[in-house]
Amino acid sequence: MERIYDKLTGESVYYKKHESGLNIYIMPRAGYNSSYAIFGTKYGSVDSEFIVPGEAEATKVPDGIAHYLEHKMFDQPDGSNVFDRFSKFGGEANAFTSFNMTAYLFSATRHFYENLETLLDYVQSPYFTKESVEKEQGIIGQEIRMYDDNAPWRLFFNFLGLLYNNNPVKLDIAGTVESIAEIDEKLLYKCYNTFYNLSNMTLFVTGDLNVEKTLRIIERNIKNNEPFTEEIKRIYPEEPKQVAGKYKEQRISVATPMFMMGWKDNDVGYSGKPLLKKSIEMEILVEMLFGKSSKLYNELYDEGLINQNFSFEYSPQIDYGYTAIDGESKNPEAVYEKITKYVDGLRESGLCEDDFKRIKKIIWGDFIRSYNDIEGYAHSFLSMSFLDISYFDYFDEYKKITFEDVKKRFLQQFDNEYCVLSVIKPE
Amino acid sequence: MLKVIPINDNIRLNYIPMDKLKTTSMGMYIHRKLKKEDASKNAILPHILKRGCKLCSSSQEIARYLENLYGAKFSAGIGKRGDDHLLCFEFETISDKYAPRGERLAAGVVKLMMSMVFGSLDEFDKDSFEQERANSITKIENIINDKRIYANYRCQEEMARGDSFEIPRLGYVEDMKALTREEVYAYYKEIIVNSPIDIYVCGDANIRELEAEIRKGIEGFEFKKAEMPSCTILRRNSQVKNITEKLNVTQGKLSMGFLTDMKPTDENYFALLVANAIFGGGAQSKLFNNVREKLSLAYYAGSILDKFKGIMMVNAGIEFDNFEKAYNEIMAQLDEMKKGNITDLELEASKGFLINSLTSYYDDQHSMISFYLNEKIGQTFADIDQCIERIKLVTKADAVDAMSDVKLDTVYFLTGREEQ
Incomplete structure (x- = not known):
């Protein structure tokens, strides 16, 4: 295996591309009591239209199918549930579907290798029948309903609906009760056979483990797989620069209005190191602009326009990106006014270099800290790998970033023409 | 440590x-x-x-x-x-x-x-x-x-x-x-x-x-010796309380509160901990496997223990019309527990679930602090390994015994429309 080493933290990760096409990462962490493995496919809710390698025609599938498929992977050919197998070995299993990936995972404090074999086995063993697919409609129907009542979730999707005209990221990950009614076992197999080809998947394993033995067990449990020689073509609709709308309001039984506002990133379409660099610049930038030591935050707080539930984030992907600020306010419109004016003012007066230097220190701390939680680390590593980014390049890129870079990025990203506001108001 | x-x-x-x-x-x-x-x-x-x-x-x-x-x-x-x-x-x-x-x-x-x-x-x-x-x-x-x-x-x-x-x-x-x-x-x-x-x-x-x-x-401060607040568990002797509340929601939320009559310092406390895990803690539990997987009534259905007050809470998100079905199934599963219908796999998997989560505290500073703080407040002063040893010793009979005194106290249902 190839060893990648990080000087600053003293951590290593071992990598191998298996002949089946699977990317394997093993990261030993001495002293940890838990071990963790995550087996992911670069396939999420946005991938509803695609061309299977070797086929001429595009395939279009119902919204929510990636998530539906995730649920159905837990069924076993003998009628049992895969949770039982993990339970026997004390493993805690779970899975999730996001916009861009689906992942199966477990954590365990004993019987690590048995749990790892279970993970590898079930993700490579689809078993869907008409009956089992129908049974899931009720459970996922309740999951969709749960989110219908979830104000932060509605706030977020209304926000995405304002930013994007066509990009499928604006659609609910689980689909709708109507769209999932169209899903049957044949469609599930079609998606499985396309996106769960091992050449579209990555396995990340971490904990206090033996690298050679872990690799042996992984290789022994890889099933026959013909890797794709060409890539799966994902078809996304054309997205214009303009936002789809500026303002959206929904009423839900909450006590205080909630807001999410933000800017659409139109500098998209690339992955790898340039994307990593952009995302670190944005991390620094949003902290400078909106962080707890910023002038803006303290004014908003002192004027009673926001409370301690205030957060902000830049979200990088290959085909889209956005900056989002969310919080609670009795007057979301005033928050929006103040923030957009502040940004306009800074476009005139410029950013402060002292802030840049101080905030760069936080990013250092956050980078060191990110190694603590092995589960969180594994998630970051995996989602970055699907963007062709190695997490181990993070520190090198961080060091290179100058105040000039951040100033340029600010002018490019914070243009209020592309800024939107989503609000949830009490009924 | x-x-x-x-x-x-x-x-x-x-x-x-x-x-x-x-x-x-x-x-x-x-x-x-x-x-x-x-x-x-x-x-x-x-x-x-x-x-x-x-x-x-x-x-x-x-x-x-x-x-x-x-x-x-x-x-x-x-x-x-x-x-x-x-x-x-x-x-x-x-x-x-x-x-x-x-x-x-x-x-x-x-x-x-x-x-x-x-x-x-x-x-x-x-x-x-x-x-x-x-x-x-x-x-x-x-x-x-x-x-x-x-x-x-x-x-x-x-x-x-x-x-x-x-x-x-x-x-x-x-x-x-x-x-x-x-x-x-x-x-x-x-x-x-x-x-x-x-x-x-x-x-x-x-x-x-x-x-x-x-x-x-603390230089210059004069302190007056103070005692830790004492903790007592909840006990009531009255009929089951039924409460239905109406809000504009699309999913009903069922919450059922049980009294366990068990203090964290009681000999049988760890048996209750294991019994709760079998009943509704995690994906190996009876509630998950029956309310969710078998009957497809809910996306989430589980139970949690508040050890300081000796209460057990069951929560599930369901269709409004499925209130009775869900309520009956939850009570039926509790009855299964009391009758001792627990498989060896359920017992072992539930102990494994608890041991796994306790062991994982060793990897998380916030959990470590919270664990020791809870031990102090509960007046039990154990460390993680001692808790794990106690869990390992719990038998099926102990778990059944711990569940035998558990009784329903309050049923709360949040619904979206008038009862039909």
Whole structure:
């Protein structure tokens, strides 16, 4: 295996591309009591239209199918549930579907290798029948309903609906009760056979483990797989620069209005190191602009326009990106006014270099800290790998970033023409 | 592995060494007895203290101070564990060995923590007080926002009528409105010298250096010895309470409260812990496998134990029309438990589930601190390995026995329309 080493933290990760096409990462962490493995496919809710390698025609599938498929992977050919197998070995299993990936995972404090074999086995063993697919409609129907009542979730999707005209990221990950009614076992197999080809998947394993033995067990449990020689073509609709709308309001039984506002990133379409660099610049930038030591935050707080539930984030992907600020306010419109004016003012007066230097220190701390939680680390590593980014390049890129870079990025990203506001108001 | 360093009659410094992580976590916890007349003062106080002190006179200065410590994390808030109303001040910094210029980061954090709690300015700032009062009221009103949490909260509130546990963690809107700045300041001055205080440090720190920083922070104060608030479990002898509430929601939330008649110090407590895991804790449990997997009634269905009050809560999100089906299935599964219909796999898997989660605390400083704090509040003073050993010893008969006294107390249902 190839060893990648990080000087600053003293951590290593071992990598191998298996002949089946699977990317394997093993990261030993001495002293940890838990071990963790995550087996992911670069396939999420946005991938509803695609061309299977070797086929001429595009395939279009119902919204929510990636998530539906995730649920159905837990069924076993003998009628049992895969949770039982993990339970026997004390493993805690779970899975999730996001916009861009689906992942199966477990954590365990004993019987690590048995749990790892279970993970590898079930993700490579689809078993869907008409009956089992129908049974899931009720459970996922309740999951969709749960989110219908979830104000932060509605706030977020209304926000995405304002930013994007066509990009499928604006659609609910689980689909709708109507769209999932169209899903049957044949469609599930079609998606499985396309996106769960091992050449579209990555396995990340971490904990206090033996690298050679872990690799042996992984290789022994890889099933026959013909890797794709060409890539799966994902078809996304054309997205214009303009936002789809500026303002959206929904009423839900909450006590205080909630807001999410933000800017659409139109500098998209690339992955790898340039994307990593952009995302670190944005991390620094949003902290400078909106962080707890910023002038803006303290004014908003002192004027009673926001409370301690205030957060902000830049979200990088290959085909889209956005900056989002969310919080609670009795007057979301005033928050929006103040923030957009502040940004306009800074476009005139410029950013402060002292802030840049101080905030760069936080990013250092956050980078060191990110190694603590092995589960969180594994998630970051995996989602970055699907963007062709190695997490181990993070520190090198961080060091290179100058105040000039951040100033340029600010002018490019914070243009209020592309800024939107989503609000949830009490009924 | 926990090292206790008494600072004085009231203050204990608890050190949990852990060098495999790259951070050091710290928390200061002021224990107060849950009382109606103090609840709102307790709830607002941490938020006022975080607004400025002698070391950093404003929120912005505190933020800059923490940023210069490579982005040390900080939060203040109020907790409720049984009858203990806990004022919390929590911090986390990267460990000193990762400071690029050899800065003493942990000591820097402790210095701020001590100043925040003991080094307040001579009076509370008027504007800050008003803002935090408004925010504290908003927080109380916001309980309704997350319906899943709200249903569980309402069910517990109904169960606790007449017991001090009914006093809400966040205090009361009316009392908040009536608070004066002077009154809260006087209360603050009184309680910092008149309450048990636990300081936890978990990580890789020079504990003597931190101890010195703590002693420096309390110079000049005179302390009055205070007792830990005592905790009693909830007991009631009346008919099952049924409550239905209507809100504009698309999914119904069922919350059922049970009394267990078990204290954390009871011999059979670990059997109850295992029994609850078999019943509704995790994906190996009866509720998950029957309410969700077999009957497809819910996406989530599970039970949790509040050991301080001896109560067990069952929660599920369901269609409005499925209330009866879900209720019946939950009661049927409880009956299965009482009859002893538990497979060896269920028993072993549930013990594994508990052991797995306890063992994983060793990888998380916040969980470690929380574990030891809970052991202290519950008066059990065990460590993680001792708990694991006790869980291993639980037999099926023990689990059945522990479940035999569990009885339904309150059924709460949040629905979206009139009963048909």
